[in-house]
Amino acid sequence: MSSRVILKSELLEMILEGAKRLHPKESIVLLRGKVEREGIRVSDVLIPPFATYGRGFSSFPGHMLPMDFSIVGVAHSHPSGSLKPSVGDQNLSMSRIMLIVGFPYAGKENARVYNKQGESLVLEVI
Ligand SMILES: [Zn+2]
Numbered sequence: 797m798s799s800r801v802i803l804k805s806e807l808l809e810m811i812l813e814g815a816k817r818l819h820p821k822e823s824i825v826l827l828r829g830k831v832e833r834e835g836i837r838v839s840d841v842l843i844p845p846f847a848t849y850g851r852g853f854s855s856f857p858g859h860m861l862p863m864d865f866s867i868v869g870v871a872h873s874h875p876s877g878s879l880k881p882s883v884g885d886q887n888l889s890m891s892r893i894m895l896i897v898g899f900p901y902a903g904k905e906n907a908r909v910y911n912k913q914g915e916s917l918v919l920e921v922i
Pocket residue numbers: 853872873874881882885896
C-alpha cells in the first residue's frame with residue numbers, strides 16, 4: 797500500500813481557501829485521483845453535492861458518496877486547529893485517504909493526511 801499522497805500546491809491552496817471561507821464551520825470536499833506506484837496522486841477537488849456544512853464531520857453521510865471510483869478520499873477542515881482525526885472521523889472508512897486541514901489554514905503545516913486505518917501518510921505538495 798502506498799504511504800504517500802501527492803498533491804498539487806494549487807489544490808492544497810483551494811482546500812485551504814475553502815476552509816477559510818467556511819470557518820468556523822467545517823468544510824468538506826472530495827478528492828479525485830489515482831493510485832500510482834509512487835503514491836496516491838490527487839488530480840482534482842470536488843464539492844460534494846450533499847455537503848451540509850457546520851454540522852460536524854461525524855454526520856457526514858458516507859453512504860451518499862457518489863459511485864465514482866476515481867474518488868480517492870475526502871478532505872475536511874478542523875476549525876479547532878487540531879490535525880488529528882476525531883472519534884467521528886475514525887468511523888469513516890469509505891475512502892482511501894482523509895486529508896485534514898486545521899485553522900488557521902495557512903499552508904502545508906496546517907494539513908495532514910491519513911489512511912483508512914488512521915495512520916499518518918506523507919503529504920507531498922508539488
Ligand atoms: Zn474531522
